[in-house]
Amino acid sequence: LAKTTQPISMDSYEGQEVNITCSHNNIATNDYITWYQQFPSQGPRFIIQGYKTKVTNEVASLFIPADRKSSTLSLPRVSLSDTAVYYCLVGGSYNTDKLIFGTGTRLQVFP
Amino acid sequence: DTGVSQDPRHKITKRGQNVTFRCDPISEHNRLYWYRQTLGQGPEFLTYFQNEAQLEKSRLLSDRFSAERPKGSFSTLEIQRTEQGDSAMYLCASSLALEPQHFGDGTRLSIL
Numbered sequence: 001l002a003k004t005t006q007p008i009s010m011d012s013y014e015g016q017e018v019n020i021t022c023s024h025n026n027i028a029t030n031d032y033i034t035w036y037q038q039f040p041s042q043g044p045r046f047i048i049q050g051y052k053t054k055v056t057n058e059v060a061s062l063f064i065p066a067d068r069k070s071s072t073l074s075l076p077r078v079s080l081s082d083t084a085v086y087y088c089l090v091g092g093s094y095n096t097d098k099l100i101f102g103t104g105t106r107l108q109v110f111p
Numbered sequence: 112d113t114g115v116s117q118d119p120r121h122k123i124t125k126r127g128q129n130v131t132f133r134c135d136p137i138s139e140h141n142r143l144y145w146y147r148q149t150l151g152q153g154p155e156f157l158t159y160f161q162n163e164a165q166l167e168k169s170r171l172l173s174d175r176f177s178a179e180r181p182k183g184s185f186s187t188l189e190i191q192r193t194e195q196g197d198s199a200m201y202l203c204a205s206s207l208a209l210e211p212q213h214f215g216d217g218t219r220l221s222i223l
Contacts, residue, residue, distance in 0.1 A: 034211070041216065041217075041219075042214075042216045042217075043115070043202050043203075043204070043214025043215050043216050043217055044154065044202075044214050045214065046211035046212070046213070049211065087153055097159075097167075098144065098156035098159060098167065098169075099144075099146075099154070099156065099204075099212060100156065101152075101153025101154050101155070102153055103151070103152060103153055104153055
């Protein structure tokens with residue numbers, strides 16, 4: 001499974017757009033890119049998954065360039081409740097096999 | 112959909128004791144996964160089941176660890192002769208094929 005690299009931490013203010021970039025230089029042809037969110041003392045929660053170009057849902061957008069060696073999770077107009085750890089993973093569609101987590105990006109949103 | 116349920120939420124035990132955790136997946140989810148998470152790290156895969164069959168086990172799952180999923184419904188994870196290094200959050204997830212994994216809120220194990 002491809003290794004991912006993402007910033008250890010990011011800070012933002014309420015109402016701003018936050019973009020978290022993940023590098024996955026060794027992504028395989030069949031790999032999808034998936035993002036999870038985790039709050040303290042809770043399990044990870046699925047946010048979004050994509051294969052190429054752009055995917056958008058009610059929570060976030062995922063931008064994937066043509067070479068697929070990186071991806072960017074975009075959170076529009078963050079609030080304090082978006083303070084969490086965000087994990088980027090690559091693997092099969094919906095990672096029906098085991099998920100391989102990195103250390104994630106700790107996002108802190110300030111008022 | 113009541114979500115993935117894990118019991119207990121917290122467990123404190125002395126080194127050398129045996130502990131057992133339970134996971135109730137979302138009903139009709141045929142896949143069930145166990146992960147372990149230590150402070151500041153992402154979850155690490157331990158094992159997973161498809162229905163009652165245990166299909167993969169991580170090298171992290173030493174001989175002191177055993178997981179079962181009788182009848183393909185709930186699952187238990189047992190740790191025998193606990194050690195200090197077993198202190199962690201144990202997470203369970205379930206899914207249907209081609210759908211995202213849904214996680215429970217874990218069992219936090221503390222070894223005294």
